Amino acid sequence: MTKMQTYGYPLPGMPDHDLPGKLIVIEGTDGVGRSTQVALLREWLEQNGYGAMQTGLARSALASRGITKAKQGNALSPLTMDLFYATDFVDRLEKEIIPALRAGFVMLTDRYIYAPIARALARGADPEWIFNVYGFAIVPDAVFYLRASVGSIIPRVLAARAEFDYWESGTDFLGGTDFFQNYRTYQNSVIEQFDAMSQRFKFRIIDANREVYPVFVDLKAQISEIVADMRPR
Amino acid sequence: MAHLPDGAPLPGKLFIVEGIDGSGKSTQLDILYKWLLGEGHVVVFTEWNSSPVVRQTTKKGKDRRLLTPMSFSLIHAADLADRMERQIVPALKAGAIVLADRYIYTAFARDAARGIDRAWVRNLYKFAVIPTVAFYFQVPLAESLERILTGRPELKYYEAGLDVGLSPDPYESFRLFQGRILEEYEHMIDEFNLCVIDATDTLVSQQQKVRAIVEPHLTGVLQTEPIAWREVLDRESLHGRYLNFGSGR
Numbered sequence: 001m002t003k004m005q006t007y008g009y010p011l012p013g014m015p016d017h018d019l020p021g022k023l024i025v026i027e028g029t030d031g032v033g034r035s036t037q038v039a040l041l042r043e044w045l046e047q048n049g050y051g052a053m054q055t056g057l058a059r060s061a062l063a064s065r066g067i068t069k070a071k072q073g074n075a076l077s078p079l080t081m082d083l084f085y086a087t088d089f090v091d092r093l094e095k096e097i098i099p100a101l102r103a104g105f106v107m108l109t110d111r112y113i114y115a116p117i118a119r120a121l122a123r124g125a126d127p128e129w130i131f132n133v134y135g136f137a138i139v140p141d142a143v144f145y146l147r148a149s150v151g152s153i154i155p156r157v158l159a160a161r162a163e164f165d166y167w168e169s170g171t172d173f174l175g176g177t178d179f180f181q182n183y184r185t186y187q188n189s190v191i192e193q194f195d196a197m198s199q200r201f202k203f204r205i206i207d208a209n210r211e212v213y214p215v216f217v218d219l220k221a222q223i224s225e226i227v228a229d230m231r232p233r
Numbered sequence: 234m235a236h237l238p239d240g241a242p243l244p245g246k247l248f249i250v251e252g253i254d255g256s257g258k259s260t261q262l263d264i265l266y267k268w269l270l271g272e273g274h275v276v277v278f279t280e281w282n283s284s285p286v287v288r289q290t291t292k293k294g295k296d297r298r299l300l301t302p303m304s305f306s307l308i309h310a311a312d313l314a315d316r317m318e319r320q321i322v323p324a325l326k327a328g329a330i331v332l333a334d335r336y337i338y339t340a341f342a343r344d345a346a347r348g349i350d351r352a353w354v355r356n357l358y359k360f361a362v363i364p365t366v367a368f369y370f371q372v373p374l375a376e377s378l379e380r381i382l383t384g385r386p387e388l389k390y391y392e393a394g395l396d397v398g399l400s401p402d403p404y405e406s407f408r409l410f411q412g413r414i415l416e417e418y419e420h421m422i423d424e425f426n427l428c429v430i431d432a433t434d435t436l437v438s439q440q441q442k443v444r445a446i447v448e449p450h451l452t453g454v455l456q457t458e459p460i461a462w463r464e465v466l467d468r469e470s471l472h473g474r475y476l477n478f479g480s481g482r
Binding site: 009010011012013061062063065066069070073075076077079080082083084086087090091094095126128129132133135136 | 284285286287289290293294299300301302303304307308310311314315317318319347348349350352353356357359360
């Protein structure tokens with residue numbers, strides 16, 4: 001069951017009863033291996049007879065193209081970006097996440113509200129404002145925070161993408177052309193923001209400095225317990 | 234003065250117009266705009282829902298009916314945020330006049346009419362500059378409906394509030410939805426100190442009132458440079474046939 005409970009503000013048209021699915025969030029900074037773990041977990045859940053779905057940041061039918069286009073032009077201020085991401089989020093919450101939970105799926109979410117909140121705070125957003133903007137979000141059944149140091153992320157990111165992304169290096173607000181230094185500075189500050197949120201939002205911290213397999217084993221063990229009550233006894 | 238949300242004054246002036254559909258606010262703002270230009274002021278005009286970065290997404294959401302009350306609210310906030318940072322605040326810092334056709338009060342009224350929490354949407358727009366004067370063109374519902382619905386124009390889905398499900402009939406839905414919006418506006422007059430203009434008054438007399446309120450705020454605002462080529466035309470008896478006269482709207 002996913003409890004129909006939000007972070008303080010109502011979501012209009014929200015179901016007034018608990019939903020049979022489970023909302024499981026995989027969070028963490030760039031390059032910690034979230035999408036790999038989500039893909040593995042989905043397959044593992046399906047093999048074990050669960051219905052599993054996945055969604056991720058900036059993948060909404062409504063806003064994903066707009067966000068991509070806006071990023072290409074480098075024309076997006078942090079504030080506009082915050083609200084664009086919030087639009088993307090609510091579209092997926094209402095059109096993908098809630099329907100999946102209603103239908104009894106395990107919804108694996110690659111980044112939820114915490115990543116866009118962390119990126120906003122790292123860019124100087126007013127904390128009270130951004131937490132309230134996302135106040136309509138449903139409280140997940142579990143949030144796994146894949147935590148890795150910038151030092152262990154850098155080789156993975158370079159191997160996968162061969163460069164440091166303009167936005168993931170925070171160059172949009174840090175300026176200059178030193179993408180490497182910017183990346184370290186920015187990612188460290190995002191990690192700080194995640195760390196600061198972990199108590200308030202009851203993050204389950206997973207050490208993602210390790211290889212894929214031990215991380216998967218940890219996640220599997222905890223998720224097994226969460227989904228256990230979905231099986232008929 | 235216009236003020237940043239933290240209370241810091243900006244040298245420019247922000248005048249905004251609000252009111253339900255058919256209140257005549259856009260007409261009044263347009264006439265005000267032309268007058269201010271004629272007086273030699275630097276005037277920046279901005280419209281609801283016009284950010285080049287965000288507009289396409291809003292349009293897609295409306296065309297395909299993807300928008301829920303919540304995403305409708307957030308995408309409009311994104312639109313104003315973009316115009317705020319790229320257009321409105323820089324112009325006000327430069328000391329110009331900014332005219333906005335619809336502002337945050339449109340969002341407060343429409344979103345609340347769609348069932349969004351009032352405190353939530355007020356927080357959402359905390360980034361907005363506080364206007365110098367916020368005009369509210371007050372009109373009875375029956376009058377505005379008559380102005381809009383005479384000739385039975387085709388009403389758009391969201392414009393008619395059909396997403397709210399008040400009635401399956403677009404005209405009935407529009408009436409009920411506009412009624413809700415009007416009620417929200419009326420509650421905001423005191424909350425935000427809106428400057429009420431009686432929109433049943435004649436066009437000319439409304440404009441006189443608007444100008445009388447705007448005028449005292451115009452001392453020290455940015456003036457345009459006299460047009461540089463005008464002198465050349467006068468001295469050389471040229472017409473300026475190939476010059477680009479693309480000013481004004």
